Amino acid sequence: MYSARLQNMMQQIARDYQGKIEDAVTKVLSQPKYRNTGEGLGTLQVKVIDGDAEKSPVIVVQAADHIFRLESKGLQWTKLPNMKNMLAWAEGKKPDKKEARQLAWAVAKDKYKNDTWKPKRWRRPSLSAVLKEMNAEMLKEFDKAIQEDMDQALKEG
Numbered sequence: 001m002y003s004a005r006l007q008n009m010m011q012q013i014a015r016d017y018q019g020k021i022e023d024a025v026t027k028v029l030s031q032p033k034y035r036n037t038g039e040g041l042g043t044l045q046v047k048v049i050d051g052d053a054e055k056s057p058v059i060v061v062q063a064a065d066h067i068f069r070l071e072s073k074g075l076q077w078t079k080l081p082n083m084k085n086m087l088a089w090a091e092g093k094k095p096d097k098k099e100a101r102q103l104a105w106a107v108a109k110d111k112y113k114n115d116t117w118k119p120k121r122w123r124r125p126s127l128s129a130v131l132k133e134m135n136a137e138m139l140k141e142f143d144k145a146i147q148e149d150m151d152q153a154l155k156e157g
Contacts, residue, residue: 001053001054002051002052002053002054002056003145003149005145005148005149006142006145006146006149007051007052007053009141009142009144009145010051010056010057010138010141010142011048011050011051011057013134013137013138013141014048014051014057014058014059015048017059017130017134018046018047018048018059019046020130020133020134021046021059021061021127021130021131021134022044022046022061024126024127024129024130025044025046025061025063025127026041026044027126028126028127029041029044029063043062043063044061044062044063045060045061045062045063046059046060046061046062047059047060047062048060080108080109080111080112081108081111081112083104083105083108086104086105086107086108087100087101087104089104090103090104090107
């Protein structure tokens with residue numbers, strides 16, 4: 001159960017970071033690789049749902065779900081892997097030069113045909129830094145509010 005002081009403190013921090021989070025996400029989505037049509041940035045909404053004595057406030061970041069798939073286009077290899085390295089690897093596996101060469105080319109063609117790169121998360125360090133900063137401030141203020149509540153309870157007896 002949260003005291004009134006703790007509720008007010010958490011609400012204030014959530015409202016302060018609403019704008020910072022929106023700015024950080026906007027900064028990420030404004031990059032050219034995420035701005036194919038501009039629709040993603042237009043769908044961005046950051047809301048604060050107020051908390052009460054039983055639950056803390058919630059910051060909700062909403063955007064069209066197609067934003068999260070932007071980097072998953074064209075994940076196939078666009079060229080063969082470095083054949084010099086592949087041949088060196090294959091020579092360690094097969095003592096015969098011809099077999100090593102065949103193995104290296106077979107693996108390289110298989111990678112070209114079947115392997116995919118893993119998509120990276122669209123969330124960038126700028127947003128992560130804002131979230132870490134918010135968490136640190138929340139913990140600091142939480143400790144401060146709890147200490148003040150305990151001091152007040154001790155004074156009242």
